[in-house]
Amino acid sequence: MQIKADNLTYKYMKNTPFEKEALKGFNITIPEGRFTSVIGHTGSGKSTFIQHLNGLLKPSSGTVAVGDWTIRADTKQKHLYELRRHASIVFQFPEHQLFHETVLSDVAYGPVNFGLSKLEAEKRAKEYLELAGIHPDMFDRSPFDLSGGQMRRVAIAGVLALNPKLLILDEPTAGLDPEGQVKMMELFYDWFQEKKERSIILVTHQMEDAARYSDEIVLMDKGTVKDQGRPHQVFSKAGELKAMGLSVPESVKLLSMLREQSGEDMSTAAFTLEETVDQVLEFLRKRGVSDRV
Amino acid sequence: MFDNVIIGQYVPKESVIHKMDPRSKLIIVLLFIIFLFLTRHPFILGMAVILTFTAFSRSKIPFGYFIKGMRFIAIIIFFTFLLHLFMTREGTVLVEWPLLTVYSGGVMEGSLIALRLFLLILMASLLTLTTTPIDLTDGMERLMKPLKKVNVPTHELALMMSIALRFIPTLLGETAKIVKAQMARGANFSEGSLWKRLKALIPVLIPLFVQSFKRAEDLAIAMEARGYNGGEGRTKFRQLKWKPLDTGALSLFIAFAVLTVIFRFLE
Amino acid sequence: MTYDIQVKGLSFRYHEQAPYVLKDISLEVKRGEWLAVLGHNGSGKSTLAKFFNALHVPEEGEVMACGHLTNDPSQHPFIRRQVGMVFQNPDNQLVAPTVEDDVAFGLENAGVPYDEMQKRVYESISRLGLSGLEKQEPHRLSGGQKQRVALAGALALRPRVIVLDEATSMLDPMGRQEVIATVQKLREEENLTIVTITHDVREAVSADRIIVLKEGRIEQDGTPQDILTNESALHQAQLKTPFAVQVAQELRKYHVRLPDNVLTEEELVEALCRLKQTTSHINI
Numbered sequence: 001m002q003i004k005a006d007n008l009t010y011k012y013m014k015n016t017p018f019e020k021e022a023l024k025g026f027n028i029t030i031p032e033g034r035f036t037s038v039i040g041h042t043g044s045g046k047s048t049f050i051q052h053l054n055g056l057l058k059p060s061s062g063t064v065a066v067g068d069w070t071i072r073a074d075t076k077q078k079h080l081y082e083l084r085r086h087a088s089i090v091f092q093f094p095e096h097q098l099f100h101e102t103v104l105s106d107v108a109y110g111p112v113n114f115g116l117s118k119l120e121a122e123k124r125a126k127e128y129l130e131l132a133g134i135h136p137d138m139f140d141r142s143p144f145d146l147s148g149g150q151m152r153r154v155a156i157a158g159v160l161a162l163n164p165k166l167l168i169l170d171e172p173t174a175g176l177d178p179e180g181q182v183k184m185m186e187l188f189y190d191w192f193q194e195k196k197e198r199s200i201i202l203v204t205h206q207m208e209d210a211a212r213y214s215d216e217i218v219l220m221d222k223g224t225v226k227d228q229g230r231p232h233q234v235f236s237k238a239g240e241l242k243a244m245g246l247s248v249p250e251s252v253k254l255l256s257m258l259r260e261q262s263g264e265d266m267s268t269a270a271f272t273l274e275e276t277v278d279q280v281l282e283f284l285r286k287r288g289v290s291d292r293v
Numbered sequence: 294m295f296d297n298v299i300i301g302q303y304v305p306k307e308s309v310i311h312k313m314d315p316r317s318k319l320i321i322v323l324l325f326i327i328f329l330f331l332t333r334h335p336f337i338l339g340m341a342v343i344l345t346f347t348a349f350s351r352s353k354i355p356f357g358y359f360i361k362g363m364r365f366i367a368i369i370i371f372f373t374f375l376l377h378l379f380m381t382r383e384g385t386v387l388v389e390w391p392l393l394t395v396y397s398g399g400v401m402e403g404s405l406i407a408l409r410l411f412l413l414i415l416m417a418s419l420l421t422l423t424t425t426p427i428d429l430t431d432g433m434e435r436l437m438k439p440l441k442k443v444n445v446p447t448h449e450l451a452l453m454m455s456i457a458l459r460f461i462p463t464l465l466g467e468t469a470k471i472v473k474a475q476m477a478r479g480a481n482f483s484e485g486s487l488w489k490r491l492k493a494l495i496p497v498l499i500p501l502f503v504q505s506f507k508r509a510e511d512l513a514i515a516m517e518a519r520g521y522n523g524g525e526g527r528t529k530f531r532q533l534k535w536k537p538l539d540t541g542a543l544s545l546f547i548a549f550a551v552l553t554v555i556f557r558f559l560e
Numbered sequence: 561m562t563y564d565i566q567v568k569g570l571s572f573r574y575h576e577q578a579p580y581v582l583k584d585i586s587l588e589v590k591r592g593e594w595l596a597v598l599g600h601n602g603s604g605k606s607t608l609a610k611f612f613n614a615l616h617v618p619e620e621g622e623v624m625a626c627g628h629l630t631n632d633p634s635q636h637p638f639i640r641r642q643v644g645m646v647f648q649n650p651d652n653q654l655v656a657p658t659v660e661d662d663v664a665f666g667l668e669n670a671g672v673p674y675d676e677m678q679k680r681v682y683e684s685i686s687r688l689g690l691s692g693l694e695k696q697e698p699h700r701l702s703g704g705q706k707q708r709v710a711l712a713g714a715l716a717l718r719p720r721v722i723v724l725d726e727a728t729s730m731l732d733p734m735g736r737q738e739v740i741a742t743v744q745k746l747r748e749e750e751n752l753t754i755v756t757i758t759h760d761v762r763e764a765v766s767a768d769r770i771i772v773l774k775e776g777r778i779e780q781d782g783t784p785q786d787i788l789t790n791e792s793a794l795h796q797a798q799l800k801t802p803f804a805v806q807v808a809q810e811l812r813k814y815h816v817r818l819p820d821n822v823l824t825e826e827e828l829v830e831a832l833c834r835l836k837q838t839t840s841h842i843n844i
Contacts, residue, residue: 016358042702089477113480149602205732207733254825258832261833273806277811281814305695427656459656463699511647512655515645518644518647520670521669
């Protein structure tokens with residue numbers, strides 16, 4: 001589903017002494033079928049923005065259009081309910097939303113809500129649980145008996161089982177150990193690639209993930225969109241990002257430091273280990289370093 | 294979704310009311326409420342209105358903010374008014390319909406109750422709007438201190454209250470988050486029968502309880518790690534200071550109380 | 561040599577039927593040393609940390625904290641004053657409704673007199689760069705700020721040891737940086753013993769010593785250079801090799817001569833820039 005925000009504004013605690021403008025009227029278009037990462041400092045408005053994409057928040061003014069839905073300040077909840085069939089969100093620490101007696105029924109909760117029969121819902125739940133790497137032995141256990149990492153995967157299966165077209169992820173790897181993080185991102189990426197019309201919006205502080213998986217990156221700062229472009233474009237401005245309190249991927253950081261310290265004119269566009277090594281070798285070649293045996 | 298709840302909210306401002314000792318504020322509110330409900334005399338009621346509004350204006354809290362938070366309470370006040378309006382059968386008949394009759398006494402009684410409730414809420418809100426939760430619990434702990442002699446665990450009560458207050462915003466935030474997460478999974482809280490809506494809350498309440506227990510456990514460990522061992526031998530970081538301002542304000546309300554009693558005997 | 565923490569033959573399980581979470585752990589932490597305990601989630605590292613200030617007491621093996629056996633409950637108040645802890649979840653360890661009250665909490669428990677307490681609270685707050693936030697409510701703080709408040713509360717008791725039990729794992733990169741920088745600064749300024757429990761190798765880079773925990777056992781024990789350059793051992797423990805180390809190792813495959821002690825991006829860049837100076841005159 002295509003996303004189009006038009007002068008999108010949102011205020012928290014409107015008309016109280018604590019009123020805060022979280023989104024300050026920006027425009028943005030994100031085409032269908034893309035993997036887009038939204039990056040920004042805590043408090044930049046990125047979490048507020050993504051909650052508009054499945055109608056959990058409504059704009060204070062302006063509009064946001066997702067697929068065929070247009071959301072305004074006065075849009076009815078009923079209209080948004082339909083949207084949530086197609087645009088799903090995985091919140092930070094999604095394991096906190098588990099509640100059912102068994103793993104299987106928890107995953108089936110969403111599909112049942114959206115009108116599937118219990119049988120169909122459980123069939124789908126099984127499918128996505130397995131996709132998420134949960135062994136069938138665990139299906140009838142209480143979700144609260146699982147390890148933290150397993151609980152997270154069950155919760156994510158519960159969202160994937162809704163079979164959305166647009167999947168919104170809010171820091172899905174937070175708190176996981178390195179191996180868990182990689183596995184989690186692979187799960188999402190495989191899901192994304194399976195069908196052409198699937199889109200992902202990923203909110204993350206993990207710049208390496210943003211760089212590696214995204215078609216495009218949206219940079220938010222102080223409630224507005226500061227930049228939008230391909231990863232190498234956005235991350236080429238390491239200085240600007242730093243000024244906003246953001247980091248760049250490790251590879252970009254390393255190459256920028258090398259460029260700065262050596263004064264050599266070189267590209268910093270590398271997001272994988274191989275690309276980084278290639279850039280460094282290129283750098284050494286340029287400098288005529290033949291310090292090799 | 295909890296944007297308009299002002300109960301228990303503290304609004305930081307530099308005002309005389311904010312500077313007062315929580316003990317004097319607590320005593321004043323208590324005194325005021327008791328005597329407000331003892332009186333029917335228009336002079337005393339008028340004085341109560343003036344006292345309340347003066348206090349409120351000195352607090353520098355925007356009145357609109359209070360009114361906004363009053364919406365729910367206004368409904369309660371209104372129903373209480375109606376109840377008294379229709380139930381009282383004194384005075385002259387003002388309106389006579391087939392099923393109900395309104396007496397002048399009903400109007401009087403209804404207005405009186407509504408006014409009392411309104412002033413009560415206003416004063417009580419003023420207390421919480423101008424006093425930090427910790428000062429409030431501190432004040433209560435000090436005022437309840439004599440009860441310690443009869444084995445009331447005043448320290449524990451105060452600590453529990455203070456921790457509860459500390460966690461209210463955290464739990465509200467958490468509730469909002471879980472509600473949204475379940476809405477994203479197709480939960481519907483605003484449609485269907487009452488039973489259906491109540492049932493829809495289960496997916497919110499269970500995770501909330503589970504999380505709260507986890508928090509309680511973590512918190513207990515953290516408190517233990519920081520050497521908490523009950524109230525015995527504990528010193529206090531906060532010392533309450535009774536200022537001339539407090540004596541002055543309290544005197545004013547004692548005068549009000551005395552006047553109330555005098556007028557009651559005069560009636 | 562003075563040891564602040566001594567663990568001998570410690571094994572632990574939560575109840576009798578449960579599998580062992582810690583298996584025959586022995587380790588010492590020297591006065592003033594910075595020890596990083598690395599391990600993936602579920603490796604037992606957090607459980608181990610709770611033995612350091614008597615939140616858990618051993619049934620098999622023994623633990624000494626600042627010279628006292630943790631089995632003796634009468635020593636617990638002393639041990640807990642000496643060994644300060646910062647936990648994982650920033651929301652679940654602040655007790656009081658304001659920053660200053662929270663920093664004071666441990667001092668109140670320890671019965672520190674009023675005047676001394678006032679002094680120490682504000683001193684601790686300013687040392688951690690929290691000045692101006694004294695009256696702030698915890699829920700209005702960022703994750704990094706909350707963790708610094710917790711750290712301030714621990715420091716106000718003037719402990720010998722600070723244990724950071726996954727204190728950065730729930731923070732964003734800024735918050736993590738904030739906490740790590742604070743710990744590094746504290747370490748430079750005073751002779752604190754520091755134990756950081758983490759799965760993030762970047763936090764272990766500036767430690768004096770690293771212990772790698774896997775399935776409740778100590779798998780590795782050595783300097784950051786020994787451990788962080790040992791890719792296969794890290795991989796086995798489900799940890800990630802620091803990026804700079806990975807790049808350096810790849811470059812060595814292309815016969816780029818780099819020193820062995822490259823652990824951080826800074827060190828790698830430094831080494832790469834130096835290559836020219838040593839070689840250019842040979843090439844000419």
